[in-house]
Amino acid sequence: xxxxxxxxxxxxxxxxxxxxxxxxxxxxxxxxxKAEEKAHGARPYADKVEELLRRASSAAPGYSNxxxxxxxxxxxxxxxxxxxxxxxxxxxxxxxxxxxxxxAGKDPESYRLYVxxxxxxxxLKFRGYRMDSYHFGFSDKPSADDSIALAKEVIGLxxxxxxxxxxxxxxxxxxxxxxxxxxxxxxxxxAPEAEExxxxxxxxxxxxxxxxxxxxxxxxxxSAVLDNLLPEYVQVQIYSAMLQSAASELGSRMAAMSAAxxxxxxxxxxxxxxxxxxxxxxxxxxxxEIVGGANALE
Numbered sequence: 001x002x003x004x005x006x007x008x009x010x011x012x013x014x015x016x017x018x019x020x021x022x023x024x025x026x027x028x029x030x031x032x033x034k035a036e037e038k039a040h041g042a043r044p045y046a047d048k049v050e051e052l053l054r055r056a057s058s059a060a061p062g063y064s065n066x067x068x069x070x071x072x073x074x075x076x077x078x079x080x081x082x083x084x085x086x087x088x089x090x091x092x093x094x095x096x097x098x099x100x101x102x103x104a105g106k107d108p109e110s111y112r113l114y115v116x117x118x119x120x121x122x123x124l125k126f127r128g129y130r131m132d133s134y135h136f137g138f139s140d141k142p143s144a145d146d147s148i149a150l151a152k153e154v155i156g157l158x159x160x161x162x163x164x165x166x167x168x169x170x171x172x173x174x175x176x177x178x179x180x181x182x183x184x185x186x187x188x189x190x191a192p193e194a195e196e197x198x199x200x201x202x203x204x205x206x207x208x209x210x211x212x213x214x215x216x217x218x219x220x221x222x223s224a225v226l227d228n229l230l231p232e233y234v235q236v237q238i239y240s241a242m243l244q245s246a247a248s249e250l251g252s253r254m255a256a257m258s259a260a261x262x263x264x265x266x267x268x269x270x271x272x273x274x275x276x277x278x279x280x281x282x283x284x285x286x287x288x289e290i291v292g293g294a295n296a297l298e
Contacts, residue, residue, distance in 0.1 A: 002274070002278065003278065004275060004278050004279050004282060007271055007274055007275040007278060008275065010271055011268060011271045011272065011275065014264050014267050014268050014271065015264075015268060017260075017264055018261055018264035018265065018268065021257045021260040021261045021264060022257070022261045024087065024253070024257045025254055025257035025258050025261060028250050028251075028253040028254035028257060029254050031140070031250050032176060032247065032250040032251055032254055035140070035243070035246045035247040035250050036173070036247050038243050038246075038247075039173055039240075039243040039244050039246070039247045042236075042239060042240050042243055043240070045236065046236045046237070046240050049229065049232060049233050049236050050233070052216075052225075052229055053226070053229060053230075053233060055216050056216075056218060056222045056225050056226045056229060057222075057226070059216070059218055059222035060221070060222035060223045060226060063222070063223050063226055065226065065227065065230055066158075066159050067155065067158070067159075067187060067188060067189050067230045067231070067234070068188055068189055068230070069188055070188055071164050071188075072164065073164045073165045074110065074164050075109075075110055075111065075112060075162065075163045075164055075165075076110065076111045076112070076163065076164065076165045076166075076167060077111070077112040077113075077114060077132075077154060077157060077158075077163035077165065077166045077167070078099065078102060078103070078111060078112065078113055078114065078166075078167050078168075078169060079114045079116070079150065079154060079166060079167070079168040079169070079186065079238070080095065080099055080113065080114065080115050080116060080117070080120050080169050081095070081116050081117065081139075081168065081169065081170040081171070081241055081242055081245040082095045082096070082115070082116060082117030082119050082120035082123075082139065082245075083117050083118075083119050083120075083139045083140070083245075083249045084117050084118045084119065084136050084137065084138075084139040084140070085118075085119070085139070085140070085253075086119060087253060087256060087257070088249050088252040088253040088256055089252040089253070089255055089256035089259075090252070091171065091179070091248060091249050091252035091253070092117070092119040092120070092123070094171070094181050095120065095169060095170070095171060095181055096119075096120060096123045096124075097181075098169055098181040098183065099113075099120075099124075099169055102167070102169065102183065108130065112132040112157075112162075112163055113129065113130065113131050113132055114131075114132055114133045114135075114150075114153070114154065115131050115133065115134050115135070116134075116135045116136070116138075116139065116150070116242075117135075117136060117139045118136050118139075121134050121136070133153065135149075135150065138242070139245070139246065139249060140246050140249050140250060141246065142239070142242035142243060142245075142246055144235075144239055146242065147235050147236075147238040147239035147242055148235055150238050151231065151234045151235035151238050152231075154166045154186065154187065154234070155187070155231055155234060158187045158188075165185065165187060165188070166185070166186040166187040167183055167184065167185050167186065168183070168184050168185075168186050168237070168238065168241050169181065169182075169183050170182060170184075170241040170242070170244060170245045171244065171245045171248035171249070172244050172248070173244045173245075173247040173248045173251065175251070176251040176254060176255065177251070177255055179248035179251060179252060184237070184241070186234055186237055186238070187234065189230060189233060189234070
C-alpha cells in the first residue's frame with residue numbers, strides 16, 4: 001500500500017489538473033456562444049448569395065464560366081479544416097479519419113491536400129503524407145480575410161487546370177454536444193437552377209397584379225454580376241465551413257474538459273478513500289506497536 005505522503009501528493013496533483021480543466025471548460029463555453037452566434041449569423045448572407053445566383057442565372061440563359069465547367073476529374077483538391085490545438089475530444093481525429101477515408105487507395109498524384117490547422121499538419125506529416133499548402137492560426141477564430149485568401153488559392157489552382165475538382169472537409173455544428181464531419185464540393189460550382197419568372201394576372205378591374213417577387217434589375221447585366229458573384233459564392237461557402245468548424249472545436253473542447261473535470265472529481269474521491277484507509281492502517285499499526293511494547297515490559 002502507498003504511503004499517506006504519496007497519496008496526498010497525488011491528490012494535490014489531480015486537484016491542480018481539475019482546476020485547469022474547469023477553467024478551460026469555462027473559457028470554451030464563453031467563446032462557444034460567440035462562435036455559435038457567428039455561425040448562425042453568416043447563414044442569412046449565404047442564403048442571399050444563393051438567391052442572387054438563381055435570379056442572375058434566370059436572367060442570363062446560356063451563361064458560362066470556368067468555375068461552372070465540368071471536366072474529367074484527374075486531380076482532386078481537398079481543403080481540410082482542422083484545429084490548431086488539441087484537448088478537444090475527437091474533433092481533430094474525426095476530421096483526419098474522414099480525410100484518410102477520402103484518399104484511401106488513391107494514387108498520390110491524383111489528389112492535393114490543402115491543410116488548415118496545426119493538428120492536421122502534424123497528423124499527416126507523421127504518417128508521411130505530402131501537403132501542398134498549410135495555413136494556421138485561425139481555427140477557433142476565423143475571419144473573412146482568411147476565407148478570402150483560401151478562396152483565391154483554390155480558385156486560382158482550379159482555373160489553371162492544376163486541379164479538376166475541389167472538396168472541403170470540415171465539421172458541421174449542430175449543438176455543443178453534437179458535431180459531424182461533412183464533405184462538400186466547392187468547385188466546380190453546381191449550376192444554380194434558374195428562378196421562375198414572376199407571373200402577371202389581371203383583376204376584374206383591369207389592373208395587372210404581379211404574383212411572387214419583383215424581378216431584379218442587374219447592372220450592367222446579369223452575366224457581369226455572375227462573373228463577380230461566383231468567386232464570392234466560393235468564399236462564402238469556405239467562410240461558413242470555417243465558422244461551423246470553429247464552433248464545433250469549441251463545443252468539443254467544452255465537452256472534453258467537462259468530462260475531464262468530472263473524472264478528476266471521481267479520482268480525488270477514490271484517492272481520499274485510499275488515504276483514509278492508509279491512515280487507518282498506519283494508526284492501527286502504531287497502536288499495535290505500543291501495545292506490543294507495553295506487553296514486553298510486563
